[in-house]
Amino acid sequence: MGLKSDSIEIRLPFKAEYVSVVRLTASGIANRMGFDIEAIEDIKVAISEVCNKLVCCGGEREGVYRVIFTLEGERLVIVFDSEDNGLQCIFDEDEDALGISIIKALMDEVELCKSGKYLFFMSRTVEQQFKG
Amino acid sequence: MQENKTQCKLVLYEYQQYADREGEKMPGEMDLKIGKLADKITMKLSGEVDIYTSQGLKEKLYEVVESNKADLVIDCTDLNYIDSSGLGILIGTLKKAKSYGRNVYLNNMKDNIRKLFSITGLDKLFIVN
Numbered sequence: 411m412g413l414k415s416d417s418i419e420i421r422l423p424f425k426a427e428y429v430s431v432v433r434l435t436a437s438g439i440a441n442r443m444g445f446d447i448e449a450i451e452d453i454k455v456a457i458s459e460v461c462n463k464l465v466c467c468g469g470e471r472e473g474v475y476r477v478i479f480t481l482e483g484e485r486l487v488i489v490f491d492s493e494d495n496g497l498q499c500i501f502d503e504d505e506d507a508l509g510i511s512i513i514k515a516l517m518d519e520v521e522l523c524k525s526g527k528y529l530f531f532m533s534r535t536v537e538q539q540f541k542g
Numbered sequence: 543m544q545e546n547k548t549q550c551k552l553v554l555y556e557y558q559q560y561a562d563r564e565g566e567k568m569p570g571e572m573d574l575k576i577g578k579l580a581d582k583i584t585m586k587l588s589g590e591v592d593i594y595t596s597q598g599l600k601e602k603l604y605e606v607v608e609s610n611k612a613d614l615v616i617d618c619t620d621l622n623y624i625d626s627s628g629l630g631i632l633i634g635t636l637k638k639a640k641s642y643g644r645n646v647y648l649n650n651m652k653d654n655i656r657k658l659f660s661i662t663g664l665d666k667l668f669i670v671n
Contacts (some may be wrong), residue, residue, distance in 0.1 A: 429592055449659075458592060
C-alpha cells in the first residue's frame with residue numbers, strides 16, 4: 411500500500427530576488443517534516459544552488475520555472491522544471507563544479523540532468539536519530 | 543501539549559533566525575560594515591549572501607582590497623547564509639588580496655557556513671578562525 415504524498419509547488423520568474431522565497435518555503439516544509447536545523451540549512455543551500463543556475467540560464471526570459479516539493483513520508487523530493495523545453499542540463503560539470511559538489515554533498519539523491527519529466531531532481535530523507 | 547510545542551517551533555524557526563534580534567537581517571538581505579584595526583581592514587558581514595546580494599558584496603570587497611592593499615578580517619558572526627555565488631566572490635577577493643601579498647581571515651563562522659567551507663575545501667584556502 412503506497413503512502414499518500416503531499417505536493418507543494420511554487421512558480422517563480424527567472425529573477426534573483428525571488429530565490430530567498432524558495433529558501434523560506436523549503437525551510438517551512440522541511441521543519442514540518444521533522445528535519446533538524448542542520449538538515450534544513452543543507453536543503454536550503456542545495457535548493458538555492460539549483461535556483462541560481464536556473465536564474466542564470468533564464469537570463470532575460472519572460473517565463474517562469476517551477477519548484478515542486480513532494481513529501482513522501484520521511485522523504486522530501488524536490489524537482490525543478492521550466493516551460494522552456496530546450497533546457498536539458500542546467501549544470502556544466504566543469505564550470506559549475508563548486509555548486510555541484512555542494513549539492514551532492516548535502517542531498518541524498520541528485521539527478522543533474524533531465525531524466526523523464528523534470529529538469530532537475532534531488533531528495534533527502536529525515537534521519538531517524540534526529541527525530542524528536 | 544507536545545504537539546503545540548512542535549507547532550510553535552515551526553512558526554518561530556525563521557523568525558528566531560532573522561527577526562527576533564535587533565539589527566538582524568531579514569531573508570534576502572545582506573550588510574557589510576567596514577572598519578580599520580591596526581594595519582588590518584575589519585569587516586562585519588551579516589545577513590544572507592546569495593545570487594541577489596552577492597554582486598553588491600563583490601563591488602565593496604574588491605574596492606576595499608584595491609584601495610587599502612591590506613589584510614582583510616571578515617567577522618561572520620551574523621552571517622546566516624552563503625551560497626556558491628558568495629563563495630566565488632570570497633575566492634576572488636582572496637586572489638586579489640594575495641596579488642598584493644595580503645591575506646583574508648574569516649572569523650566566527652556559524653556551523654552551517656563552516657560546513658560549506660569544509661565540503662568545498664575552501665577551509666584550506668582561507669585562514670578560518
